[in-house]
Amino acid sequence: MKAAGKTLCVFMLLTITKVMETAENKSVPVTIGNSIVLLCNPKPNVTTVTWKIGPKVGGPCTLGYRADQNKTDRTNCSDSMNWKYRPDWDPALEIRQVGIAHEGEYTCEVAGPDGYFTDTYHLSVLVPPRLSLFCDDLGNPTCEAVAGKPAAQIFWASGGNSTSKLEGHDEGTVTVLSKFRAYSTSTKLTNTTCIMSHPAGNQSKSIDCYPPGNNDSTLLACIISGLLSIIIFMAVIYYFKLRGDRKCYKTEPPEAAPTHSLQDDTMEVEPYTTYVQKENIIYNSVSDLTVGQNIPQGLLPAT
Template sequence: MKAGTNMKIAGKTVYVFVLLTIIMVMRLAGHNSSSLVMTVGNSSVLNCSLKGNITLLKWTITPKAGGVCTLVYRADKKMTHRTTCSDNINLIFTADLPPALEIRQVGLAQEGNYSCDVASAEGNFHKRYHLTVLAPPRLSLSCDEQGSPVCEAAAGKPPAQLSWAPEGSSTAEERCHDNGTVTVLSKFTACSTSVTNVTTCMVSHPAGNRSQSIDCCPSEKIVTNVFLYACIITCVLIIITLLAVIYYFKLHGDRPCHKTKPPEIAPVHSQQDDTMEVEPYTTYVQKENVIYNSVSDLTVGQDLPQDSCPGT
């Protein structure tokens, strides 16, 4: 009975010892692990914690997307070896300090875990970073065809939070992209009845807050659009009318002229023309009469019968 009680006490003691050991290891691991937040385009330097002179240093980079990158430095040969690392990640060397890892102009592809392992005369040391990369959204504000303000926070990481001033009803939608960014689109649907129609879109984001205002003025814009459309339609109608008139005159101007045939007028015969037409016949008759008279005179003079012709 007593032996059983001792066994239970020993078991509880071992359990408590293991639990404390686990808690201590977790605390140590947490102490050697850091969270790092960077914005796209910024640069940073990561250091390793160590004691004594190093003999070997190794950085292991495990991004969320892509292959693992390693940078190894051997102090005895002063030589660096790297595998599948981007050009903006390099080791930098400073006097009396171990090589540090420099990230220049960080991008979304560099987000992930960065681990540093160091071997020195004092022992082995480990340091771990978790890098989170923020992408500030691109803000744009415009008016749609109905005169409602539309605010867009494009390609933000994490997604931006949009709000309006003055407050009113709005509709929002999100579009996710392959690189992990999100575009948020918000439309302000409540029309203000106040004197001013200025609407402000406010963007809240870990990389920075921004705001932009716009005056869509739905009522004024409708009147302006109606007047503009009326002017455009009037101009189009005038142009069409002018083209039709030009085409009409051109069509009728190119046709050949058809002159009407004047009515035939009966020729007027004057008395002089009749005289001219009758005159040759009169002359001929006169000549015949002269010849006849001459023959008659000759016949009478010679006592010849009048029916006989001379020379027959």
């Protein structure tokens, strides 16, 4: 009896340990947009295989297989989730184009002659943040990791103090803003490096910032560049105006006015002169005839 009791106790302890091992959640991170395969321990002569999926967003879904009917079914599962292979010999689950909505708990349940086994995964979706580095109005280097999941960590390679601010978004992402302040605020901050640490990948950027009042050289360079631009612009305008004036001088000369010769005047007056001369000849002839014959002029025939 004592031996049987000890054997029973050992069997129960082993069973509890096995159940605890199989029921332990496995955390699986995956970067958004990628695909992933969740394994389910294949067993010989399985009778049923069921994937139970509980996403954080939306309702649960299930994928099932029954060996006696050689049939699969799905309930409320999107097309992005399906069996990777044939569930009768490898019941792995494949998720394509992982999105934030896929985050949640995934449990595979296998029943067969050897017992009942489960594999549980906690799927976490990683969103790599967008890193930007710039100088604020006071000349402080500012590093921003936009919309990351989880929140990124920001470090500064140079010696100084930094302050950080976090901003959460509806889809679960977080933006981290970190400002760097050097121990001395009167000098230019050259090659200041921001380092971003994130599970989806690390990044770094460097920048030069100028404190207010110490950027006279930059202002002078801007003024000189502006003046040079104005001078060049005026020179171009003058050049094209000068070319336009030269084109005007090269135009064809106006047509010469027609000369009025004395011969033309003579030709115009000649008919009239001839007419007057003929009239005078006729008049003189009549006068001579009148005088010679003493005929009153009033009785002369009309000429």
